[in-house]
Amino acid sequence: MTSLTLVETPALVLDRGVLERNCDRMARRMTDAGVRLRPHLKTAKSARVAEVATRGHFGGITVSTLAEARYFLEQGISDLTYAVGLAAGKLDVVARLQAEGARMKLLTDSLDTLVAAEGKADELDADFSFLIEVDTGGLRGGVPPESGVLLELGRYLHESPRLALAGVLTHAGHSYHCHSPAEIEQVAEDERAGAVRAAQRLRDAGLPCEIVSAGSTPTAIRAKSLEGVTEMRPGVYTFFDLDQMALGVCAIEDIALSVVATVIGHNHAAGRILIDAGGLALSKDLSAAEFLEDAGYGLVCPLDATRPLEGVYVDSVHQEHGLIAAKDGPPPYDKLPVGTRVRILPNHACMTAAAYNSYHVVEDGLEVVDTWDRINGWY
Template sequence: MSAQTIDDLPTPALILDRAILNRNLKRMSDRLRDAGVMLRPHLKTAKSIEIGRRAVEGHDGRITVSTLAEARYFAEGGFTDILYGVGVVPSKLPAIAELRRQGINLRMVTDNLAVAQAVAAAATGRFWPQSGQSAGGETFSVLIEIDSGGGRAGLPYPELPGLLDIARVLHKAPGVELAGVMTHAGHSYHHNTPDGIAAVAEQERQAIVGAAEKLRANGIPCPIVSAGSTPTAMHSRDFTGITEMRPGVYVFNDLDQAFIGSCSAGDLALSVLASVIGHYPHRNQVLVDAGALALSKDISAQEFKPQVGYGTIVDAPAQDMAVIACSQEHGFVGANEPIPFGNLPVGSRVRILPNHACITAAAYDRYYVVDSELDGGKSVVDVYDRINGW
């Protein structure tokens, strides 16, 4: 790659600090290894083979994805134990079967009896009428999704309605492996103290271990007990009974993770490089060429600090400088004191820290990699590609 600095890059551009990335990866990997839990990183955040390979170092290579496009991309990159972590539907079984025929142990999740029956039917070669296709005599690996309190997908704990019915269909079907149970404590994001997050982590643990024990008590094996979000992986005080954790956003971290205490302010590896495109002193604002598409309109970080808007400015020349409004390609940057416009001439560049790294990164097809430990992050030392879409 020809020598480049971030001043040569087109804007907006996605900048990844390799030094911070490596620290984030090591912290989580060491923490889970020391706890005796396997790491199955959720690569929906990074969507990058290069980052995925580094993330699983010291573990056994298992990963999580959120789309079939990611599953195909990581399979091509050499990953062979892949959990597709979004509830499956019968129409996706042929695509899953195709990857499994290539030797990829692509596992899926469901909390639905009709889907479990469809998987069983496809495995035994019977036609599934609603999908219009037959996967035909395939093998499948399924985890049952449990709701540990987040209120998104999964059978709600402790009632676990229908758990045994779904489990028996999968367990009895020839060609189907009931691999275990999984949950994601998304509600951990609404706490900003270690104790608060640790309490959610314990709730997550009890729910998923409770579901596994219910299966085992009924003679159904449950080898994988899978949990995790970044906050619960960082703050859990007891992993007993959990076999693997699936944090994702920890690879980069973001303003939301910093505010809730999953990481420190210095642990944010991702930023958006933008150009200043206008000065508006009468309203104390500059415009940048990073708007809603380049940053996303995710407001998760506003829950604990409303003034972050859609992202904050790195090394800002005024207090609380942030993108306070967005149109498609314009970001409106304001501050809590007069902006020294001379410090930010039109054409100069700023870096913006994202509220939610996973969503911001989704607009880009590559990371421009810098290294703050080499030269303060000025040179572009590498470029990593990403997979987007479905």
């Protein structure tokens, strides 16, 4: 074992105690609501995190890449929802994963995709199960709950000899832009009601709709009712971040992820402190800026704590350089001499973690108690 004082920087740090607390809280909430928890592992991309996140539930997960699907299958997790609209050319990989034991649900909102998928299914001698993506306000992918296309897709899947209709899926990504708990609650209800309505329309048309899948972290936490929903797919709740804190979804002590960086210079002329973590190490995501002033590319904490130094933040980034500024006046050069290590709380945990191959796992201290791997890439 080693210490955060000795790891090479920049380094990705995960607090196991905070992670477990976050996951236990969500698991209890979904159990109390009578809803299956299918955590979205696109944030963590780690089998060790999956073990914690699926504890007490049925063990299925959500993935966003086929690389994740293969990785988790190799780690013994076979119930997988691939929650990105399918490109039919990827069915060769899906068929191989299914032949190796994966039970996969695929996603579409396109009849053209289904026609192409049926051709690939015949070519590959494979069967594929689909969820119809429903748009409940996010305006990304999906068909509206009242759309005639919904029934058209459902009928095509139901009548196909190689394709199957598993249910409907929606994602309230627009909850990330709400400015009050009441707004999130309304988005959560729109998400629930839209997915349930789509499912009911399919059933009324004589079509099967077993799965009604919804979920973002804000709506999973703030929803007043989940009646009619069979599963929820939150993801970033495992780690949380400044964006979720700014939304009022979590407290700062719930943020499990941070980046350790080293002070490499003082630029008095510019009024900045340089660190060795830039745009690649922290990401260039500025999502928290919608709600927080002077969050920049992350808040700066002492190495031994995750409570930020007051008014101190990463003001700008280059590829491998970050520049620390202070809200009022020059940054604290005396508190952060060259060689000092700091921890940066990220705006968006999913984006920040994407640059790293592993987590340095700690438990309320500087001692690294374990190293957990993660999967990156697309195939």
